[in-house]
Amino acid sequence: MQIEKLGLKHKDLLSQRLKNITVPLSEYTFPNLYLFRKNHDYDVMIDGEVFIKGRTYDGHVYLMPTVDVRTLDVAALKALMASVDFLFPIPEEWLSAFSPEGFDITSAEGDADYLYTVKKMSTYAGRKLHKKRNLLKQFNELYTSEARPLTNEHLDQARAVLDGWLVETGLDAEQTDYGPCREAIDRYEELVLCGGMYYAEGEPAGFVLGEEVNDETYVLHFAKALTKFKGVYQFMFNNFAKILPPKYKYLNLEQDLDKENLRIFKSSYVPDAMVKKARVKLRR
Secondary structure, three states: OEEEEOOHHHHHHHHHHHHHHOOOOOOOOHHHHHHOHHHHOOEEEEEOEEEEEEEOOOOOEEEEEOOOHHHOOHHHHHHHHOOOOEEEEEOHHHHHHOOOOOEEEEEOHHHOEEEEEHHHHHHOOOHHHHHHHHHHHHHHHHOOEEEEEOOHHHHHHHHHHHHHHHHHHOOOHHHOOHHHHHHHHHOOOOOOOEEEEEEEOOEEEEEEEEEEEEOOEEEEEEEEEOOOOOOHHHHHHHHHHHHOOOOOOEEEOOOOOOOHHHHHHHHOOOOOEEEOOEEEEEOO
């Protein structure tokens, strides 16, 4: 078996494999794995099949498949699972591969991705989102705004916003996703990412950064803004949803990691679905 620390050299090996999976889970893209490789201590394991070995935010060692598990040999899979705590993140549609006699299946609330329809985010329609509409209206009334594609000439502005965002949080960079976000900006073209840059009164006010996760779902890995501009997040999400190509039906804003501030923020947009990520443990 070949085991290597996940790096850029694995891009060609992993990118198409993950794209072929077509599930909406945010982990199943190469940029996500690469940018959070240090957070999860990712290894690439090659032994006929290819797996990612990592560690969850709550300290468990897991294997992540890079193909639909329903296509794998069960005996070989069980042999690999003996050295880890569980398989993860497993989409619900794959769970038929695991018999109740041989496996225990659980999920953690903080792992689930927040999924929203693009239509909802582009309109903020409905009674539950009236506060978002009001904040968007206030932003548009208070500021002269502009939205541009996040291209190379705007990357320094994105870095400046990220630095300002960190100051506003009052936290050390290591307590946030500052490092992965900064690397996403620095390797923007290399990782084939896409996003938007947003301005208020001519000043860089925020940015979003993401990629396609499947044919109908776009995942935003990062959304950073300066909250001195009231309503800036509502403006960014609304604008980005409006300019997405029509084929995308959903926006994935990833998980909340059991962090209360993230849970409150993401729940306030009233997700259309919480996409569970199963932890499949071998019964011993």
